[in-house]
Amino acid sequence: MLKLAVLVSGGGTNLQAIMDAIENGTIKDTRIEVVISNNRKAYALERAKNHNIPAECISPKSYETREDFNKALLAAIDSYNVDLIVLAGCLVAIPSIMVEKYRNRIINIHPSLIPSFCGKGFYGLHVHEAVLARGVKVTGATVHFVDDGTDTGPIILQKPVMIEQGDTPEVLQKRVMEQAEWIILPKAISLIAQGKVSVVDGKAVITD
Numbered sequence: 290m291l292k293l294a295v296l297v298s299g300g301g302t303n304l305q306a307i308m309d310a311i312e313n314g315t316i317k318d319t320r321i322e323v324v325i326s327n328n329r330k331a332y333a334l335e336r337a338k339n340h341n342i343p344a345e346c347i348s349p350k351s352y353e354t355r356e357d358f359n360k361a362l363l364a365a366i367d368s369y370n371v372d373l374i375v376l377a378g379c380l381v382a383i384p385s386i387m388v389e390k391y392r393n394r395i396i397n398i399h400p401s402l403i404p405s406f407c408g409k410g411f412y413g414l415h416v417h418e419a420v421l422a423r424g425v426k427v428t429g430a431t432v433h434f435v436d437d438g439t440d441t442g443p444i445i446l447q448k449p450v451m452i453e454q455g456d457t458p459e460v461l462q463k464r465v466m467e468q469a470e471w472i473i474l475p476k477a478i479s480l481i482a483q484g485k486v487s488v489v490d491g492k493a494v495i496t497d
């Protein structure tokens with residue numbers, strides 16, 4: 290059984306895709322042990338509660354220092370004894386103590402084809418605004434392991450999405466979610482649950 294902690298900050302549509310995939314059998318032998326958000330207003334917490342999944346808010350605002358928050362976040366995750374941490378629309382900078390302790394056991398979904406349109410400042414709608422401003426014809430989403438950088442860890446899965454005439458950032462974001470994010474994040478978790486993903490020489494390798 291692959292035990293997950295899912296970290297969220299917003300609407301939780303990627304969390305919903307994971308819960309649905311577990312429920313319909315696309316993801317096997319996997320259980321979400323806890324959903325943790327830095328944002329107490331995150332609808333993702335409601336989604337977890339509606340599925341009887343433990344949901345916690347651990348907010349930096351509740352701690353004197355960032356270091357105290359980082360320690361509290363790590364202690365909370367450790368307490369659930371999980372195998373994999375999934376960043377699903379999570380806007381928190383993951384502390385290096387956590388990256389180290391869970392080396393190659395933290396994955397993130399990013400709404401572009403890394404290494405394009407990623408790194409500091411590229412999150413949520415900003416990504417799609419930059420994509421449209423540059424005039425690229427293809428974008429997409431990426432699932433990658435989290436390392437000490439921002440969107441720089443080994444790439445596990447990617448899925449392309451075509452830009453269409455007249456796209457706005459909002460329309461494009463929805464298409465990238467529907468056609469890419471909500472497909473490759475569950476698929477990556479399923480592959481990891483089956484033991485089919487490893488990291489060799491800094492690159493993610495998927496074995497059939």
Ligand code: GRF
Pocket residue numbers: 297298299300301302303304333377378379398399400413462466470
């Ligand atoms: C998504 O675009 C995701 O790629 C990014 O955050 C956005 C919101 O995700 N990381 P969700 O609806 O909260 O899952």
